[in-house]
Structures are given as C-alpha cells and as structure tokens.
Amino acid sequence: MKALAAALAVCASLLSVSIVLAQSPNSGKPPADAAPKYDPAIYVELQKAPEKARNRPNPLQNDPDAVAAGAILFEQHCAECHGKSAEGSRKAPSLRASEVQSVTPGTLFWLVTNGVVRKKMPVWSKLPEPQRWQLVRYIKSLGSAHSAESPTTKP
Amino acid sequence: MDSLCRLVLICFFFVCALSVFPVHAQENPYFVAYDHYLEEPGNLEIEYFSTVGTQRGGNNFHAFWAEFEYGATAWWTTELYLDGQSTFNDSIIFTGFRWENRFRVLKREHFINPVFYVEYENKNGADKILKEGEGHDVESDFLVSNAEARKEHIHEIELKLILSSTFKGWNFTENTLAAKNLSNSPWEFGYALGASRPLALKAAAKRCTFCRQNFIGGVEMYGGLGDRHSFGLHDTAHYLAPVLGWNLPSGWTLRISPGLGLNDNSHQVLMRWGVSREITGFGSMVSRLFGGRK
Numbered sequence: 419m420k421a422l423a424a425a426l427a428v429c430a431s432l433l434s435v436s437i438v439l440a441q442s443p444n445s446g447k448p449p450a451d452a453a454p455k456y457d458p459a460i461y462v463e464l465q466k467a468p469e470k471a472r473n474r475p476n477p478l479q480n481d482p483d484a485v486a487a488g489a490i491l492f493e494q495h496c497a498e499c500h501g502k503s504a505e506g507s508r509k510a511p512s513l514r515a516s517e518v519q520s521v522t523p524g525t526l527f528w529l530v531t532n533g534v535v536r537k538k539m540p541v542w543s544k545l546p547e548p549q550r551w552q553l554v555r556y557i558k559s560l561g562s563a564h565s566a567e568s569p570t571t572k573p
Numbered sequence: 574m575d576s577l578c579r580l581v582l583i584c585f586f587f588v589c590a591l592s593v594f595p596v597h598a599q600e601n602p603y604f605v606a607y608d609h610y611l612e613e614p615g616n617l618e619i620e621y622f623s624t625v626g627t628q629r630g631g632n633n634f635h636a637f638w639a640e641f642e643y644g645a646t647a648w649w650t651t652e653l654y655l656d657g658q659s660t661f662n663d664s665i666i667f668t669g670f671r672w673e674n675r676f677r678v679l680k681r682e683h684f685i686n687p688v689f690y691v692e693y694e695n696k697n698g699a700d701k702i703l704k705e706g707e708g709h710d711v712e713s714d715f716l717v718s719n720a721e722a723r724k725e726h727i728h729e730i731e732l733k734l735i736l737s738s739t740f741k742g743w744n745f746t747e748n749t750l751a752a753k754n755l756s757n758s759p760w761e762f763g764y765a766l767g768a769s770r771p772l773a774l775k776a777a778a779k780r781c782t783f784c785r786q787n788f789i790g791g792v793e794m795y796g797g798l799g800d801r802h803s804f805g806l807h808d809t810a811h812y813l814a815p816v817l818g819w820n821l822p823s824g825w826t827l828r829i830s831p832g833l834g835l836n837d838n839s840h841q842v843l844m845r846w847g848v849s850r851e852i853t854g855f856g857s858m859v860s861r862l863f864g865g866r867k
Contacts, residue, residue, distance in 0.1 A: 490777075490778070490780060491776050537647075541647070541677075544739070546774035546775075547741075547774065549774065549775065552775065552776055
C-alpha cells in the first residue's frame with residue numbers, strides 16, 4: 419500500500435511538473451478577459467508551403483457533404499484551440515483571418531498535415547487525407563467577411 | 574467484498590467525473606507498438622488496459638495498468654503508468670510504475686517519421702503486463718509465485734526508436750527497443766511492428782457511433798531479440814495480435830486485441846482490451862486553478 423501511495427505521489431508530481439513547464443512560456447500574456455490579438459507574423463508559416471503543395475486542388479471541392487463533415491471534424495479536433503467558430507483564442511489564431519482565407523486549399527492542407535510543431539500546432543496527418551480535405555473545405559467555407567470586422571483578428 | 578464495492582464506486586465516480594470534460598478522440602488501436610503521433614499539447618489522456626494471459630505449467634494471470642498521458646508540447650508527450658497483476662489462485666499485487674517520454678525529432682511530416690522514446694521503470698519481478706517484448710523474456714519466467722517474484726526490484730531504462738509512416742490511410746510503424754536493467758545486467762533488445770487503417774477514410778456528414786470511420790483495424794507483432802551477449806531470435810518470445818480500436822463520438826476509445834504466441838517460448842494467448850478518454854485543455858484547466866490565464 420505504501421508503494422502504491424508513493425507511486426501515486428511520484429506520478430502526480432511528474433505530471434504537475436510537465437504541466438507547469440508546458441504552460442510557463444505563456445505566463446506573461448495579458449489578462450484573460452482581454453480580446454486575443456494576433457501578430458500577422460503568426461500566419462507566416464502558411465507562406466512556407468512548397469509550390470507543389472500550394473497547387474494541389476481539393477479533390478472534395480465538389481463533394482456536397484464535405485463542408486458538413488468538415489464542421490464535425492473541426493469541432494472534434496480544432497475548436498478547442500481555434501475557437502468554436504474558428505474565431506481564434508489565446509491558444510491559436512483565427513482561421514477567419516484574410517491571411518488564412520486567401521491561401522489555396524493546398525496550402526491549408528499542407529499546414530494541417532505538417533502542423534507547426536514548434537508553436538504547439540500538432541501534426542494532423544493522423545486524420546486520413548480525405549478528412550483533412552474535408553476540414554479544408556469547412557475552413558474555406560467560413561470566409562473572411564467576419565475577420566475584417568472582428569477585433570479579435572487584428573494585430 | 575467491502576473493498577470490491579469501494580472499487581466499483583470509485584470507478585463509477587471516476588467515469589462520471591471524466592464525462593463532464595470536453596473530449597476528442599482519434600486514437601490508434603495498438604497496445605504495444607507506437608506510431609509517431611503524440612498527444613495534443615495540453616491534453617490529458619487517461620487509459621486503462623487489461624491483459625489476460627495463459628500460462629502453461631502454472632496459473633493464468635490478469636495484468637492491468639493505468640496510463641496518464643499528457644501532451645506537454647506538440648513535440649513532447651510524457652506518460653505515467655501504474656501496473657498491477659492478479660495471478661489466479663495466487664494474489665493481486667501492485668507491480669510498479671513507469672515514466673515514459675516521447676520526443677518528435679523532425680518538425681514536419683516526412684515519409685518516415687522518427688520519434689525518440691525514453692522510459693524509466695521502477696517495478697518488481699512480478700510485473701506481467703507484457704507491454705513490450707525484450708531480451709530473453711519467455712513464458713516460463715512467469716511460473717514464479719507472486720510472493721517470490723515481488724522480492725526482485727527492477728530499475729530499468731528503456732530506449733526506443735519509433736519509425737512510423739502514413740500512406741493512403743495506412744499507418745506502418747516499426748519500433749526498435751533497447752533496455753538496460755540498472756543493476757549490472759546487459760542491454761536487452763526487442764522490436765514491435767504495427768500496421769493499421771481506419772475502416773473508412775472519409776468522415777460522415779453526421780455524428781454517428783457506428784460509422785466505419787470510427788473503427789481502426791490492424792495488426793501488431795512484437796518480441797524479444799536477445800541481449801548484448803546473445804543477440805538473435807533463440808530463446809525469445811514473439812506474438813502476433815490483430816487489433817481493433819473504436820473511437821466513440823462521446824470521446825471514449827475502446828480497444829481489443831487477441832494476441833497469439835508464435836513459438837514455444839510465448840504465452841499461447843494474450844487477450845487484451847482497454848478503454849481511454851482524452852481530456853482536452855487539461856493543462857489550461859490546471860493552470861486556471863492556480864490563477865493562470867484562461
């Protein structure tokens with residue numbers, strides 16, 4: 419019983435250290451109730467997509483179910499960080515911003531596939547290709563109209 | 574009986590508590606092999622696994638373990654295991670804990686994606702979870718009674734190189750293992766191979782429990798490769814196991830795998846199953862508890 423208690427204590431301590439380490443780089447951010455603001459530089463990763471990837475067409479461009487399926491996938495995998503309506507949060511930028519909406523579907527697909535590992539965006543290649551294209555269809559369907567008026571997307 | 578009721582109650586409250594957290598799940602079906610996908614940053618996955626093994630010349634056993642897997646960053650996942658086992662007609666014992674870390678080496682997706690794995694194990698000789706095949710571990714090692722086996726204390730460092738690819742919906746992974754008991758034992762080696770694929774690649778346009786995309790099927794094979802003094806397949810155990818994972822929309826993931834021993838050194842059957850639940854934003858929740866940002 420003592421061994422179990424000791425193991426539990428060690429587990430709790432190690433997990434706490436991991437969590438604190440993972441959170442600490444952001445501790446100097448503004449108060450929680452302030453609107454999130456994004457430096458346009460945060461979108462610079464989109465510009466790194468190779469030309470071949472940028473030019474890939476979305477094979478599900480004409481699939482009538484792709485947007486609805488993409489919306490469900492977005493809610494399951496993306497909304498936690500990018501916000502329920504993709505408006506962005508403290509964890510991740512808005513996907514309604516013109517920087518995102520103006521790029522090709524292939525560029526978005528490339529970013530979803532590769533993530534931005536050093537900036538906490540995971541690799542999403544564990545979703546099969548058709549699901550990533552469904553996500554891209556959904557993100558592109560959001561348009562950038564909201565972002566022009568939304569204070570949350572301005573730097 | 575009282576302790577059993579207490580355990581059932583604890584499990585019930587545990588399940589209820591987990592149900593209130595936001596979740597998502599897209600988990601691989603493997604029990605032994607690892608692919609290159611790490612836990613999403615800030616998420617905590619809580620998992621329970623069981624293995625029922627047959628034992629020739631002795632008592633069958635039920636080994637079980639809990640995992641707490643946390644995504645520290647997009648390139649680092651840290652995980653804690655608590656292991657136990659029950660040998661029929663013998664006893665139920667806690668067998669130790671493990672602390673595992675996986676590091677993604679490359680920042681982008683490639684045809685082959687390497688992940689470096691390092692684990693510290695603090696366990697006793699009665700450990701039977703068979704989470705990996707290593708060295709010359711064979712079925713007859715498990716004939717020792719729990720009372721005797723638990724007297725042996727093992728402090729072990731385990732390293733793995735995980736090479737994983739995803740191609741046309743299939744995941745192929747190869748894990749090479751090197752383990753060192755810190756009490757002056759030779760390096761031991763092992764391997765695990767895995768292949769899996771969702772039953773459907775496109776997602777349905779509605780939420781559904783039994784849609785094919787929620788099921789991931791595959792197979793894994795694992796075993797020992799001897800040690801530094803006698804590297805190779807002789808006196809080693811090997812297993813082949815079909816695997817099936819079911820990612821429920823409610824956020825739970827169920828896994829099942831009937832493993833078969835491939836030679837006389839292996840247990841004939843290792844029946845495994847597991848249940849897991851991912852809590853998204855766990856890191857932020859903890860941070861808020863201590864007055865951090867929302």
